[in-house]
Amino acid sequence: MTAETAVAVRPVVETTVAPRRRRQTLPLLNLVGALIVSAAVLYVTFFPAPGLPALGPAFNPTTGAWTMAADAQVTNRVLHLAGLRQPVSVVLERDGTAHISAQTDHDLFLATGYVHARFRLFQMDLMRRQGAGRLSEVVGKAAVNSDRFELQLGLLRTAQAEWKQLQTDDQSRQALVAYAQGVNDRIAEAESMHQLDAMFTLLGYQPQPWSPIDSLLVKGDMTQTLNFTDTPLVMALLKKSLGADLSSEWFPILPPNQQSPYDIGPYAKPTIAPIETMSEVTDAKAQSAAALYQRLAALPPGLVAKGGASNNWAVGGAKTTSGGALLAGDPHLHLTLPAIWFQLTMDSPGYHAAGVGIPGTPIVLIGHNEHIAWTLTDAQNQQTFFYLEHEDAVHPGRYLWNGGWQNYKTVSYEIPVQGAQTQHLDVKLSVHGPVISERGQTTSVWWTGNLPSQDLGVLLRLGQAGNFGEFRSALRGWLAPTHNFIYADDRGNIGLISAGYYPLVAKGQPWLPMAGTGEFDVIGTIPFDDIPQAYNPPDNILWSANQRQVTSSYPYYIGTASNFFDAGYRANEIHRVLSQPGKLSADDMSALQTDTRDSLAAEIVPVLLQSLSKERLNAKESAAVDLLRSWDFRMETNSAAATIWWYFWGWYLDETFKPWWKSRAVPVDYGVVFNALGQDLEAWTLHDPGNRAFSAPGVGSRTAPDAQRKSFHKLIGDLTKQLGPDPHSWSYGKVHQRVLENLAEVSGLNYGPRPDRGDGNTPLAAGGYPSTEGPSWRMVVDWGAKTFEAIYPGGQSENPASDWYTDRVDSWWAGRLNPMLTAGEADAAGGIHTWSLQP
Amino acid sequence: MRLYVTLLLAALLALAGVLLGLWWAPFVVGLLLGAITQRARIAILAGAAIGLVGWLVPLAVAQERYGLGPTAQSLAAIMKFDHQAALPIALTLLVGTLLGLTGAWLASAGRGLATSART
Numbered sequence: 001m002t003a004e005t006a007v008a009v010r011p012v013v014e015t016t017v018a019p020r021r022r023r024q025t026l027p028l029l030n031l032v033g034a035l036i037v038s039a040a041v042l043y044v045t046f047f048p049a050p051g052l053p054a055l056g057p058a059f060n061p062t063t064g065a066w067t068m069a070a071d072a073q074v075t076n077r078v079l080h081l082a083g084l085r086q087p088v089s090v091v092l093e094r095d096g097t098a099h100i101s102a103q104t105d106h107d108l109f110l111a112t113g114y115v116h117a118r119f120r121l122f123q124m125d126l127m128r129r130q131g132a133g134r135l136s137e138v139v140g141k142a143a144v145n146s147d148r149f150e151l152q153l154g155l156l157r158t159a160q161a162e163w164k165q166l167q168t169d170d171q172s173r174q175a176l177v178a179y180a181q182g183v184n185d186r187i188a189e190a191e192s193m194h195q196l197d198a199m200f201t202l203l204g205y206q207p208q209p210w211s212p213i214d215s216l217l218v219k220g221d222m223t224q225t226l227n228f229t230d231t232p233l234v235m236a237l238l239k240k241s242l243g244a245d246l247s248s249e250w251f252p253i254l255p256p257n258q259q260s261p262y263d264i265g266p267y268a269k270p271t272i273a274p275i276e277t278m279s280e281v282t283d284a285k286a287q288s289a290a291a292l293y294q295r296l297a298a299l300p301p302g303l304v305a306k307g308g309a310s311n312n313w314a315v316g317g318a319k320t321t322s323g324g325a326l327l328a329g330d331p332h333l334h335l336t337l338p339a340i341w342f343q344l345t346m347d348s349p350g351y352h353a354a355g356v357g358i359p360g361t362p363i364v365l366i367g368h369n370e371h372i373a374w375t376l377t378d379a380q381n382q383q384t385f386f387y388l389e390h391e392d393a394v395h396p397g398r399y400l401w402n403g404g405w406q407n408y409k410t411v412s413y414e415i416p417v418q419g420a421q422t423q424h425l426d427v428k429l430s431v432h433g434p435v436i437s438e439r440g441q442t443t444s445v446w447w448t449g450n451l452p453s454q455d456l457g458v459l460l461r462l463g464q465a466g467n468f469g470e471f472r473s474a475l476r477g478w479l480a481p482t483h484n485f486i487y488a489d490d491r492g493n494i495g496l497i498s499a500g501y502y503p504l505v506a507k508g509q510p511w512l513p514m515a516g517t518g519e520f521d522v523i524g525t526i527p528f529d530d531i532p533q534a535y536n537p538p539d540n541i542l543w544s545a546n547q548r549q550v551t552s553s554y555p556y557y558i559g560t561a562s563n564f565f566d567a568g569y570r571a572n573e574i575h576r577v578l579s580q581p582g583k584l585s586a587d588d589m590s591a592l593q594t595d596t597r598d599s600l601a602a603e604i605v606p607v608l609l610q611s612l613s614k615e616r617l618n619a620k621e622s623a624a625v626d627l628l629r630s631w632d633f634r635m636e637t638n639s640a641a642a643t644i645w646w647y648f649w650g651w652y653l654d655e656t657f658k659p660w661w662k663s664r665a666v667p668v669d670y671g672v673v674f675n676a677l678g679q680d681l682e683a684w685t686l687h688d689p690g691n692r693a694f695s696a697p698g699v700g701s702r703t704a705p706d707a708q709r710k711s712f713h714k715l716i717g718d719l720t721k722q723l724g725p726d727p728h729s730w731s732y733g734k735v736h737q738r739v740l741e742n743l744a745e746v747s748g749l750n751y752g753p754r755p756d757r758g759d760g761n762t763p764l765a766a767g768g769y770p771s772t773e774g775p776s777w778r779m780v781v782d783w784g785a786k787t788f789e790a791i792y793p794g795g796q797s798e799n800p801a802s803d804w805y806t807d808r809v810d811s812w813w814a815g816r817l818n819p820m821l822t823a824g825e826a827d828a829a830g831g832i833h834t835w836s837l838q839p
Numbered sequence: 840m841r842l843y844v845t846l847l848l849a850a851l852l853a854l855a856g857v858l859l860g861l862w863w864a865p866f867v868v869g870l871l872l873g874a875i876t877q878r879a880r881i882a883i884l885a886g887a888a889i890g891l892v893g894w895l896v897p898l899a900v901a902q903e904r905y906g907l908g909p910t911a912q913s914l915a916a917i918m919k920f921d922h923q924a925a926l927p928i929a930l931t932l933l934v935g936t937l938l939g940l941t942g943a944w945l946a947s948a949g950r951g952l953a954t955s956a957r958t
Binding site: 024026027028030031033034035037038041042045046055056057059060061062063064065066068069070072073194198202746747748749800801802 | 921934941
């Protein structure tokens, strides 16, 4: 072919071959494009991507998260529940408070399980997963450390042991079984109706059937949150860095300040010799303590108790306007949405109680029955002990105990991790408990929460008690966490028992990690008759607010001032109010629950004003002094003096102790011992202004007034920068807010932050900035007027689309209480829903 | 007329599937539609519309019966959309639409390739 012919034929080729190729290429490209886009769409709809659930199951309108709209509706219903023996009636009040009336105890517990799960299944699932170390199975790697720690600590092992110990005819075993059946009835119903909580859908998993062990795990979670402490590790680090003299003085066994114990004796003679005073901490011990302390400090909040805060008190009939006994209580816990509590009345031939229980457990934990009312605070005695196991190279994998070399027992676990490989965990167990650190010296932990208990049975009997004798008898079996159970009955009697296990060690220093060789082991508990308790005291008042319950003459060691009894300011204020002359009413009880008077401020501010009396002050400082001078010591949101006081106290602590922390390189977070140091500072300010603590290295010789003046000048500068130049505008609500946090840590579903009154020292507890803990359930009972009132922040439903998610918050915030109706009263009230549960 | 009937039946089929919990039904119906409809553009548009309808109608019914405002706000909060309640609704409808659209597109593209290969 010539070039010419080639050119001549070329157009022909172009017009015949190219369109065909294009016709074949374009459809192919189209298909490839369709395949790629379809694959992408199908992938994101069927499979979760990082940070996103699988979009199809999560967002489709019939079975996805949108079903929370239907779930939020509560209507009258007739339901058939597997396992039910007789019909059960459930009346739901306008605010969702449930009244369950059953003809048998079995049916009552079954229906309670159903009702709990209807409104709180996801919360229950999270709680059991936390205790069982199975959180990472649904939330991924973020929870692996928590799971590993929980499995080491052993809530699951304890729950399994407790379950094994329950006899088949045991009332609590039967309650647990029936309760589990009720929960599983709801799981089956929710799955069939596509009404599982939206969080299941969004996290892409289905709840496993509930078992009785799960309920025991939930109880274990609470024990851990309230009583598993790291204070012996903290004490070891403080002692090593600060030295024996300062740490003994600053962190004493008995509180350095004036407190208000409720049980003032006389006490029984001790059955054990008094324990020794402080001694040295070796380098090895300090290194081991530091490693473990850091590990525990890195765990999520709630796994290690950080001091508690709760109030309760009772007034005998002789001191009340109604003539009947009064009881008030407000346990202070992490305030979450949904709340830890679910309000209900449980009514059957063998059990009648009204109040609140923890979803996942089949009982009323705080409340009343026909004859008695009770509530509780944490007793705070030391329940966690660390043991340094003695090992050597000649006996690998063994430890020395009571003169012989022992083998560790080993338990193995698999930890499924969502989106990652399953992790394997071996847990070593010594006679003291699980080994929780092998960095430095191998350290095991003895913790009361690891003693298999029958506490659930105790709580059942508590709800069935009709007088103080039965109440006290029931509490004999209570182990952990130790609680101050307060009591008032319909005959005007009041009582308080700080029930639980009070470990005794034969000798040694239990506030520090101890040698695990046997001679320092826990050898038993303080006898029940010797634990703090009181009944119908002459002054007709009883109170507890996490303070040390007994005086310095109490013969047993129950913990140091910093491990972790409260500093006592709330108890002092409660005692001050209750012990005033005159009679008290239910309204007085309610007012005291929302009392914002800071008794520490009432002590310290006059001293501060005296220290400033001859100081040259500028205009702002003078205005601040005037505000303090006219202040009533109440931490109200509109009070500028409250802001000045609180900043002053913080600066004063810093001014006194921070230089020590720096010069001695103390490896403990300063905030951890804030309360303990506060007690010292209070005592020195009032009684020992020349204490050497004010003359820290590098600051020269000073006294308390010197430190106060310096702190005052600093705080005025600090507040001017933060809040502007006019002290009158420094209202407390600008710096102090409260937030109720969503349990699943979805910040958009929190309530607040919202300005709120109170602080860590006031009966209306609101420590922290913002405050996330506080009165989780306020209850006031007047047996004379037969009135029962209560409230908790939040609502009965965990569904954020429900009216019952936050419907109680505003009333709670304002300090109002709602009447606790009987089932009959609820039935007669308007706006109720009724469920008829049929076999 | 036949086209309209086909589209109507397809929409009903997709809707029934979604109501039965088969949320991926629009994709399958889209596939069928793409396979039997000669004109690709119509198939794809119809697939998208069927996907939209399949997910919109149950959502609208839920809105009518329960009100979706609090749910939409909650989902927006969970998804960190800063309480923009419209976004979860838009996302939901987008997913439904994309399922129908991609199903129809995929089948239509396959059909197109097969047709061109035959010619």
